Amino acid sequence: SQQGEEDPQALSIQEGENATxxxxxxTSINNLQWYRQxxxxxxxxxxxxxxxxxxxxxxxxxxxxxxxKKSSSLLITASRxxxxxxxxxxxxxxxxxxxxxxxxxxxxxxx
Amino acid sequence: xxxxxxSPRYKVAKRGQDVALRCDPISGHVSLFWYxxxxxxxxxxxxxxxxxxxLDKSGLPSDRFFAERPEGSVSTLKIQRTQQEDSxxxxxxxxxxxxxxxxxxxxxxxGTRLLVL
Numbered sequence: 001s002q003q004g005e006e007d008p009q010a011l012s013i014q015e016g017e018n019a020t021x022x023x024x025x026x027t028s029i030n031n032l033q034w035y036r037q038x039x040x041x042x043x044x045x046x047x048x049x050x051x052x053x054x055x056x057x058x059x060x061x062x063x064x065x066x067x068x069k070k071s072s073s074l075l076i077t078a079s080r081x082x083x084x085x086x087x088x089x090x091x092x093x094x095x096x097x098x099x100x101x102x103x104x105x106x107x108x109x110x111x
Numbered sequence: 112x113x114x115x116x117x118s119p120r121y122k123v124a125k126r127g128q129d130v131a132l133r134c135d136p137i138s139g140h141v142s143l144f145w146y147x148x149x150x151x152x153x154x155x156x157x158x159x160x161x162x163x164x165x166l167d168k169s170g171l172p173s174d175r176f177f178a179e180r181p182e183g184s185v186s187t188l189k190i191q192r193t194q195q196e197d198s199x200x201x202x203x204x205x206x207x208x209x210x211x212x213x214x215x216x217x218x219x220x221x222g223t224r225l226l227v228l
Binding site: 045090103 | 115142144146151152153154155156159161166167169170202204215216217218219220221222
């Protein structure tokens with residue numbers, strides 16, 4: 001398997017708290033994306049950060065990228081029960097058409 | 112339709128049976144990807160099409176797996192002589208971008224859940 005790694009594997013927080021999840025990868029990348037997957041459903045794109053960017057914001061989401069450490073983090077601020085889902089990072093591997101997904105973080109937000 | 116659709120949504124096959132999974136991408140989307148997602152894991156890349164051309168099939172696990180997109184729109188993933196380890200969710204995604212690298216936002220279908228008994 002070529003999967004990247006995410007940590008934590010599971011995270012349980014109270015509504016209103018912030019959630020941070022991390023992604024590490026192994027290859028050179030063009031970009032890194034974060035997706036959300038609700039139980040039994042397809043993936044929904046959240047945010048894309050290019051390899052020459054260090055930080056990006058979208059609503060309550062903040063993504064950072066450190067290409068020297070081959071890592072990224074996703075911060076969800078002021079979490080809501082509706083944020084309960086699995087979150088995956090996906091790296092666009094340089095020189096290929098391929099995306100490599102991480103193993104995912106299962107987030108549970110308690111109301 | 113507005114999104115990527117896949118059919119069937121669920122498929123139960125007996126070991127050794129052939130199956131065909133269909134993906135209807137968003138109209139006008141040039142790029143199409145197939146992924147395999149095992150329970151509790153992230154999706155794993157299987158293959159990539161740009162229009163009708165299959166440009167990367169490095170993720171197909173064996174020669175029992177075959178994908179096609181003959182007219183550059185609908186795609187079919189075929190699995191011959193299914194085995195129990197083929198049980199997974201098969202996801203299709205499409206992307207608008209055309210070019211040397213198709214690495215832009217992908218829009219995913221709901222997946223086909225395959226169970227091989």
